[in-house]
Amino acid sequence: xxxxxxxxLFELRQEKGISQQELAKKIGVSxxxxxxWEKGINEPKASYIARIAKFFNVSADYLLGLAx
Numbered sequence: 001x002x003x004x005x006x007x008x009l010f011e012l013r014q015e016k017g018i019s020q021q022e023l024a025k026k027i028g029v030s031x032x033x034x035x036x037w038e039k040g041i042n043e044p045k046a047s048y049i050a051r052i053a054k055f056f057n058v059s060a061d062y063l064l065g066l067a068x
Contacts, residue, residue: 004065
């Protein structure tokens with residue numbers, strides 16, 4: 001089941017042209033965690049949402065689908 005955060009994370013990563021492995025290294029998680037988040041299997045906890053938002057220079061609200 002795809003979630004809004006899964007969709008937004010995948011799109012942001014594609015726009016930036018980085019692999020799951022590269023993003024994982026930048027925010028301190030495994031590549032498998034990124035894969036699970038993008039597939040909607042799991043969702044990142046708040047601390048990782050903050051790291052992802054900072055890395056992509058977007059708000060946490062945007063990642064969660066609460067803002068455009």
